[in-house]
Amino acid sequence: MCTKISHCDALIVSSGTKVTREVFESFGGRLKVVGRAGVEIDNVDLSAATEHGCLVVNAPTANTVAAAEHAIALLASMARNIAQADASVKAGKWQRSKYVGVSLVRKTLAVMGFGMVGSEVARCAKRLGMNVIAHDPYAPVDRARAIGVESVSFEDALSSADFISLHMPLTPATSKMFNDDAFSKMKKGVRIVNVARGGVIDDEALLRALDSGIVAQAALDVFTEEAPPKDNVVVQHEKVTVTPHLGASTKEAQEGVAVKIAEAVVGALKGELAASAVLSELSPFIALAEKLARLAVQLVAGGSGVKSVRVTYASARSPDDLDTRLLQAMITKGLIETISSVFVNLVNANFTAKERGLRITEERVLLDGSPENPLESIKITVEGRVKDGKPHLTKVGSFGVNVSLEGSLILCRQVYQPHLIGKVGSILGDENVNVNFMSVGRIATLEQAVMTSGVDEEPSKEALKKIG
Numbered sequence: 001m002c003t004k005i006s007h008c009d010a011l012i013v014s015s016g017t018k019v020t021r022e023v024f025e026s027f028g029g030r031l032k033v034v035g036r037a038g039v040e041i042d043n044v045d046l047s048a049a050t051e052h053g054c055l056v057v058n059a060p061t062a063n064t065v066a067a068a069e070h071a072i073a074l075l076a077s078m079a080r081n082i083a084q085a086d087a088s089v090k091a092g093k094w095q096r097s098k099y100v101g102v103s104l105v106r107k108t109l110a111v112m113g114f115g116m117v118g119s120e121v122a123r124c125a126k127r128l129g130m131n132v133i134a135h136d137p138y139a140p141v142d143r144a145r146a147i148g149v150e151s152v153s154f155e156d157a158l159s160s161a162d163f164i165s166l167h168m169p170l171t172p173a174t175s176k177m178f179n180d181d182a183f184s185k186m187k188k189g190v191r192i193v194n195v196a197r198g199g200v201i202d203d204e205a206l207l208r209a210l211d212s213g214i215v216a217q218a219a220l221d222v223f224t225e226e227a228p229p230k231d232n233v234v235v236q237h238e239k240v241t242v243t244p245h246l247g248a249s250t251k252e253a254q255e256g257v258a259v260k261i262a263e264a265v266v267g268a269l270k271g272e273l274a275a276s277a278v279l280s281e282l283s284p285f286i287a288l289a290e291k292l293a294r295l296a297v298q299l300v301a302g303g304s305g306v307k308s309v310r311v312t313y314a315s316a317r318s319p320d321d322l323d324t325r326l327l328q329a330m331i332t333k334g335l336i337e338t339i340s341s342v343f344v345n346l347v348n349a350n351f352t353a354k355e356r357g358l359r360i361t362e363e364r365v366l367l368d369g370s371p372e373n374p375l376e377s378i379k380i381t382v383e384g385r386v387k388d389g390k391p392h393l394t395k396v397g398s399f400g401v402n403v404s405l406e407g408s409l410i411l412c413r414q415v416y417q418p419h420l421i422g423k424v425g426s427i428l429g430d431e432n433v434n435v436n437f438m439s440v441g442r443i444a445t446l447e448q449a450v451m452t453s454g455v456d457e458e459p460s461k462e463a464l465k466k467i468g
């Protein structure tokens with residue numbers, strides 16, 4: 001497989017394909033993007049991707065509904081012993097009393113992890129007449145309240161739930177978080193659904209909890225090892241219902257993730273990073289951030305690089321509603337790529353900045369007014385705004401200018417005096433370089449000023465020297 005894909009610029013995978021260090025190494029630097037056609041990117045070696053300057057994108061929302069529906073399907077079929085009863089009838093038996101189930105209505109469901117899938121599960125469960133509580137240390141309480149779900153602590157969720165549905169990612173913090181200690185805090189007879197990741201449950205502890213009766217039933221779509229070995233005792237347990245990682249497996253979701261990931265990969269190959277709602281809102285500012293950083297590094301350090309950069313974001317949004325990580329990554333890209341051959345992307349930006357001793361500090365200026373626009377301006381020595389959807393330079397040092405940041409710019413520091421505009425224009429004209437605009441930011445005649453010229457072609461070094 002590695003030989004075949006060494007001829008590719010991008011690779012798109014589902015959870016079943018492990019994109020290991022070996023895969024990145026075999027690409028010999030050609031691979032630019034790995035697209036994960038789904039939510040979780042735990043099957044991609046992110047450190048190896050970073051080191052190889054490869055961007056990793058995912059399609060985080062296209063299978064949300066499918067995963068939530070699968071959790072609800074498992075919840076209902078577990079409560080009514082559908083899988084076990086089906087196998088029994090097919091084996092020629094008729095065991096009506098053995099498969100008496102439990103009702104869902106008015107039971108308490110604890111949704112652990114109140115993100116995209118968890119909140120969709122909560123909405124569906126509410127419609128089934130369940131009392132839904134949620135535990136998520138990072139989700140805003142308002143999100144749960146808005147759909148009539150109470151946010152509770154981990155302990156309260158465990159102790160009051162009749163059903164528990166797991167929807168957190170697998171991270172070092174969530175690995176085996178459902179262990180002996182957690183099971184010991186659960187109500188006796190609790191029923192558990194796991195459509196998240198196998199690793200969040202300690203399998204041996206689950207087995208003990210099933211055998212002791214703390215857990216009456218479990219329904220699992222995901223496993224620590226996929227496919228689980230044939231003799232896996234949890235999988236074979238009569239109180240356990242299993243499916244082979246089918247959460248995202250509906251025709252609609254598969255088509256959805258395919259389209260979304262193709263868009264994200266094409267966008268990334270074109271240098272747009274990714275295509276999601278948040279990103280599209282920030283898109284013009286992403287371009288602005290990178291262009292300002294490119295300009296700043298040239299103005300401030302004269303091409304030798306910078307070590308410490310202060311970025312000021314002016315916005316009417318509360319700092320909590322403005323995620324600047326992507327903007328910061330683009331600033332890093334602008335600062336570093338302008339003065340080196342290092343390829344910076346969303347994945348390796350932090351790593352690359354640290355490696356080069358570049359420290360970026362951020363400052364927020366809270367403006368009055370409508371928070372409809374995520375940002376008003378970004379300042380990194382130079383200041384810029386988005387006007388008509390396009391990045392514009394609005395200030396160089398203390399000089400106000402107003403120029404589009406598309407194409408190439410020549411910035412000259414000067415003492416504002418007659419003939420200068422004409423002289424610069426004729427040097428460029430002699431070279432057949434077309435000047436598409438010129439703007440002078442000045443305080444007064446014969447004072448310091450900044451002249452900005454937009455040019456269609458790149459002037460020769462000699463011409464630039466003459467202008468200098």
Ligand SMILES: NC(=O)C1=CN([C@@H]2O[C@H](COP(=O)(O)OP(=O)(O)OC[C@H]3O[C@@H](n4cnc5c(N)ncnc54)[C@H](O)[C@@H]3O)[C@@H](O)[C@H]2O)C=CC1
Nearest residue numbers: 040067113114115116117136138167168169195196247248
């Ligand atoms: N079985 C399947 O086919 C599918 C499985 N998934 C799994 O479902 C998971 C959730 O997906 P989404 O909802 O789209 O992700 P998401 O990122 O929208 O939500 C995850 C939520 O978990 C929360 N969380 C993190 N640490 C936590 C902790 N210690 N305790 C409680 N909550 C915690 C986060 O704050 C976040 O709100 C994914 O990580 C993925 O592993 C997703 C799609 C399909």
Ligand SMILES: O=C(O)C(=O)COP(=O)(O)O
Nearest residue numbers: 014015016038039040248
């Ligand atoms: O999106 C996810 O995280 C999933 O678990 C779905 O996995 P799949 O794309 O079906 O291999």
